[in-house]
Each structure stands twice: as structure tokens, then as C-alpha cells.
Amino acid sequence: VDETHAGTPGPRKVGRAVFLGAVLGGVSSLYWGNAAWSRVSAAISPLENGLPLVPTGGWRIYTVSGHLPGFDPKTWRLELGGHVEKPVSLAYNELVALPKVEQVSTFHCVTGWTVKNVRWGGVRLGDVLGLAGPKPTAHALEFVSAEVPYVDSLTLQQAGLHDVMLAYEMDGAPLPRAHGAPLRLVIPEMYGYKNVKWLKRIDLVRTPSDGYWEVQGYDRDAWVGRSNGYGT
Amino acid sequence: VKPGYRRRFSRTERTLHWANAFFFGFLLATGLVLYLPSLAVDIGRRPIVQSVHFWSGIAWICVLVAIVLCGDRRGIVRTAREVDAFDRDDWRWLSGRRPAPQGRFNAGQKLNTLLTAAFVVLFLVSGLLLWLGERDTRLRFASTVVLHDGLMYASLVLLVGHLYLAVLHPATRHALRGMTTGSVREEWAARHHAKWKAD
Numbered sequence: 001v002d003e004t005h006a007g008t009p010g011p012r013k014v015g016r017a018v019f020l021g022a023v024l025g026g027v028s029s030l031y032w033g034n035a036a037w038s039r040v041s042a043a044i045s046p047l048e049n050g051l052p053l054v055p056t057g058g059w060r061i062y063t064v065s066g067h068l069p070g071f072d073p074k075t076w077r078l079e080l081g082g083h084v085e086k087p088v089s090l091a092y093n094e095l096v097a098l099p100k101v102e103q104v105s106t107f108h109c110v111t112g113w114t115v116k117n118v119r120w121g122g123v124r125l126g127d128v129l130g131l132a133g134p135k136p137t138a139h140a141l142e143f144v145s146a147e148v149p150y151v152d153s154l155t156l157q158q159a160g161l162h163d164v165m166l167a168y169e170m171d172g173a174p175l176p177r178a179h180g181a182p183l184r185l186v187i188p189e190m191y192g193y194k195n196v197k198w199l200k201r202i203d204l205v206r207t208p209s210d211g212y213w214e215v216q217g218y219d220r221d222a223w224v225g226r227s228n229g230y231g232t
Numbered sequence: 233v234k235p236g237y238r239r240r241f242s243r244t245e246r247t248l249h250w251a252n253a254f255f256f257g258f259l260l261a262t263g264l265v266l267y268l269p270s271l272a273v274d275i276g277r278r279p280i281v282q283s284v285h286f287w288s289g290i291a292w293i294c295v296l297v298a299i300v301l302c303g304d305r306r307g308i309v310r311t312a313r314e315v316d317a318f319d320r321d322d323w324r325w326l327s328g329r330r331p332a333p334q335g336r337f338n339a340g341q342k343l344n345t346l347l348t349a350a351f352v353v354l355f356l357v358s359g360l361l362l363w364l365g366e367r368d369t370r371l372r373f374a375s376t377v378v379l380h381d382g383l384m385y386a387s388l389v390l391l392v393g394h395l396y397l398a399v400l401h402p403a404t405r406h407a408l409r410g411m412t413t414g415s416v417r418e419e420w421a422a423r424h425h426a427k428w429k430a431d
């Protein structure tokens with residue numbers, strides 16, 4: 001033992017370096033954390049079912065009220081109203097009888113997480129709007145969730161993007177309750193908070209208004225990578 | 233302190249440890265309700281759970297600071313110096329070479345303490361950024377949520393190792409007594425912490 005101490009200096013104060021290094025490394029991860037995490041989650045995704053602590057597929061379930069709305073296919077209806085030629089009320093079986101479309105897209109949450117390759121199945125928003133016939137005075141749409149008080153809006157132009165849809169299927173199965181069963185808006189060009197879950201009503205209106213998060217300062221035009229402080 | 237025993241942790245140190253343990257457990261539980269989809273669906277009530285989680289995080293930091301300020305401050309500073317200092321034997325200990333006589337804290341305990349303290353700071357910073365970023369987009373970073381979640385995983389790894397050594401591993405679990413009653417057996421201390429001089 002004594003040999004190892006021959007001529008050695010006293011203890012060195014390196015603990016503070018470990019502490020500061022960990023803090024600075026952690027803070028710096030604000031800039032590289034997401035890229036690193038997507039590699040890690042790609043590597044562990046085959047094991048995910050065996051790792052109960054990892055959220056399935058990278059989803060996090062964000063809600064604004066105490067309970068997730070329920071779904072009864074017998075009583076559920078999608079209402080279309082406001083500035084339309086003919087108000088429409090669709091039952092679930094009428095909705096799924098409309099021409100079906102599918103898309104695979106990436107879901108971006110404004111808080112930073114993304115889910116790649118989500119397979120949505122449903123109807124084009126334009127097809128549903130066509131049933132009601134927007135009046136010339138209608139320039140925007142207001143989406144009302146069964147989760148009170150969640151609402152959000154799109155301009156008619158934004159709603160006309162080719163891949164905007166009302167989804168009743170996710171990854172080949174009926175839309176799960178946590179993801180907005182039975183119907184949610186999908187607009188992959190915009191952050192998740194525009195993709196209203198538990199959709200129950202669409203109103204055509206003259207001008208768009210602030211949705212649930214927009215009242216609290218989020219951007220109304222929530223383009224992925226170009227809004228809410230990102231990409232500016 | 234009973235004969236044959238030696239005082240290892242002061243009351244301030246023990247209070248700090250158990251307050252930290254309590255708040256970590258509570259924040260882990262409420263955090264998982266927010267994080268795991270299955271719990272988010274079964275338990276729900278996200279807005280309430282969210283503010284309970286946030287405000288108990290603030291309370292966590294305040295309680296830790298208050299314990300240090302109201303307790304044996306000098307003792308805590310002395311402990312911080314011990315944890316800061318790594319000598320030749322600590323490096324030998326970390327690289328698995330023996331003998332490597334250790335002080336009151338062995339090198340692994342020092343590392344655990346330093347990382348845990350760093351994680352507390354990072355939990356606070358990332359948690360505040362999550363809360364503030366919801367209110368001001370200038371404070372929003374794409375990776376804040378990844379940092380906060382990553383800290384949770386890293387802390388769990390430390391915690392599992394810590395619990396194994398403190399509760400299960402036969403050679404080391406006597407240390408738990410030091411954190412509950414404050415003292416450990418002289419004979420155990422001589423074996424595991426040979427360089428630790430009694431006060």
C-alpha cells in the first residue's frame with residue numbers, strides 16, 4: 001500500500017469537475033438531446049414491449065381536462081354547421097362509409113417529441129366539407145373537441161392542403177381512446193395541438209379564432225419547424 | 233453512539249437524504265402518470281397532476297435548501313469537501329484494484345453524491361424550462377422534454393444500484409443503519425472505510 005503512495009500528491013479536488021461537467025453536459029443536451037434520443041429509441045424500439053417504462057412508439061398523451069371523452073358508436077355524431085349551405089350530422093357508420101384514404105406521416109409535438117411513420121386511415125376533410133357546402137362567407141373552420149374546452153381552427157386554405165384528413169384509424173386499428181377516439185383531425189404540416197382529438201363538431205366561420213393553446217400564446221399558424229419559436 | 237459504534241451521518245445529512253428520497257419518489261410517481269400513456273389514460277386528470285408535479289418539484293428544491301440553511305451548515309460544507317476530494321486510492325478503488333483503503337465515503341459513493349446533486353440541478357432547470365416554455369416560446373427548446381425524461385432514466389439507474397447496495401448486498405447493507413440511526417459498527421467501518429478517522 002505504501003508503495004502506491006510514494007511521492008504522490010494529496011487528494012485532488014475533482015469532484016466539483018464531475019458535478020459541473022454533468023450539469024453542463026445536461027444543459028448542452030438542450031441542443032443535441034433530441035437527435036441522440038431518436039437514435040436511442042430507434043435502437044431500443046424492437047424491445048419496447050419488454051420495457052414498460054418506455055412510452056409505446058414515442059407517444060405521450062396530452063390532455064387538458066380530467067377525463068378522456070368516451071365513445072359510443074350508437075350515439076356518436078359528427079356535426080358540421082355555421083356558414084354552410086346544408087348543416088350535416090354524420091353517424092359513425094355513415095362516416096366510415098365515405099371514401100377511405102390513408103397516409104403515412106410524421107407527428108410532431110411542439111414540445112419536441114415526434115413519432116415517425118404513423119399510418120392514419122380516415123376521410124379527406126374536403127370530402128366531408130363537400131357534403132355541407134361551405135358558403136362564400138366561410139373563410140375558416142373551427143374544430144370542437146369533446147374534451148371541453150379544447151377547440152382549434154384552420155383557415156379554409158390550410159384545411160385544403162392535400163393531406164388534411166379526419167382519421168378514425170391509426171396504425172391499422174380503430175383510433176384508440178387516448179388518441180382521440182373515434183375521430184381526430186390530422187394535419188401533418190402543423191404541430192400536434194392543431195390535430196384536434198375527440199373531434200365532434202366543425203363550424204365554418206368568417207375568420208379563424210384562437211384555439212385552446214393559442215389563447216395561451218402558441219402560434220395559430222403552427223407550421224412544423226417554422227412557428228412557436230422554432231426555425232426563426 | 234453505542235460502544236462499538238461510530239457516528240457516520242449527522243442529523244442534517246440524514247434529513248437531507250430522506251427528504252430527497254421522499255420527494256424523488258413522489259415526483260417519480262406523479263411524473264410517470266404524466267409520461268406513460270397507459271397511466272395517462274387510466275388515471276388521467278392531467279392538469280391537476282401536472283400542477284401537483286410542478287409545485288412539489290419547487291417544494292423539493294426549497295426543502296433541500298432549507299434543511300442545509302437551518303441545519304449544520306459547516307458539517308455540510310465539510311462533507312462537500314470530502315466528496316470533492318479524490319486521492320490515489322479512490323482511483324485505485326474505481327478501477328477495481330485492491331487494496332484501496334477508503335475514507336468516510338468510498339469513491340463510488342462520492343460519484344453517486346456528485347451525480348445526484350447534478351441531476352437535482354438539471355431536473356430543476358429542465359422542469360422550469362418545460363413550465364416556462366409553455367408560457368413563452370423564447371424559452372422553448374426541442375430537447376427540454378428529452379433532457380427531463382433522460383434524467384429520470386439516469387436517476388433510476390443510480391437509484392437501483394443504490395438500493396441494491398443499501399438494502400440487499402450483504403457486505404454493504406449495514407450502511408443503511410448509518411443513514412437511519414446515524415451510526416455504524418466500528419468493525420464494519422474499519423473494513424470498508426479504513427482511512428476514515430473518527431471525529
